[in-house]
Amino acid sequence: MLGLGAGQVGAEALPEAEAERLLHRALDLGITLIDTARGYGLSEERVGRYLASRRDEFVLSTKGGYGVEGVGDWTPGSIRLGIERALRVMRTDRIDIFHLHSCPPDTLRRDDLLAELDRARDAGLIRVAAYSGENEALAWAAESGRFGSIQTSVNLTDQWSLHHVLPGAAARGLGVIAKRPIANAAWQFSKRPVGQYAEVYWERLQTLRLDPGDLDWNEFALRFSAFAPGVSSAIVGTARVENLERNVAVVEKGPLPAELLRQIEAAWAEHGQGWGGEV
């Protein structure tokens, strides 16, 4: 299932009219999950401004634990007031999935924070408490029994969680949101994108030497992550309606053919064993 990663929707450089058009087009195309966060600029605000009247049409996922005026980050107050703030900004009475956003393992395990999430869930402010992160922290979150969903990087170049966490998460019935599902379109860079988010993925692609055959790279990448075992939703991030439409059409084609999956598996077995998940 395809979701919309609304990180790009938060960019100040994106005109309001385009943000509005993109968000509505996502729902019109049948997308039913939108993922945002406290840290994504204007994203939460725009989701509220443009989609409040269509709130029943989508699952709303956001993240927090930081960025609340007057309280320290990763305190019970930052969870409680952060959820209240997010509800206000997004003009809604409930958040479907609320993630602790990439906090380190020792923060994640704190009872005072977990208890605050439980209270918010019991009060109906959030429906599912979730964790977004990678590696050791993600593995703990998935096994802890304290979370109903996780968000983690899953793509051609980032398969740590796919191999180490998702099988167990699926068996326990956890929701799994695959972030960075097309590896930040790293193949688009003709040379190393130094200092950019896609840099590690670009480097891994050089090593994996995958061949998408007749498919273009976007289709190759997205049909892999959207149908990876255990993934509930792959949230491609985009600020462009034409890319959104393209992604919907690609996912409608279903999983990759078996020979491409075998190629990806063999390349990962040869090169990917030491590669951790990238936040």
Ligand SMILES: NC(=O)c1ccc[n+]([C@@H]2O[C@H](COP(=O)([O-])OP(=O)(O)OC[C@H]3O[C@@H](n4cnc5c(N)ncnc54)[C@H](OP(=O)(O)O)[C@@H]3O)[C@@H](O)[C@H]2O)c1
């Ligand atoms: N929890 C976390 O810490 C965390 C971290 C990263 C991301 N996320 C979430 O995951 C979402 C997705 O991650 P991401 O945006 O980092 O990575 P991504 O979805 O793998 O890649 C996004 C990039 O791909 C491009 N793109 C999208 N569709 C395309 C298409 N059809 N053809 C060519 N290029 C295309 C986008 O550019 P255009 O805008 O030009 O389309 C954008 O540069 C985010 O929006 C956010 O919701 C969460």
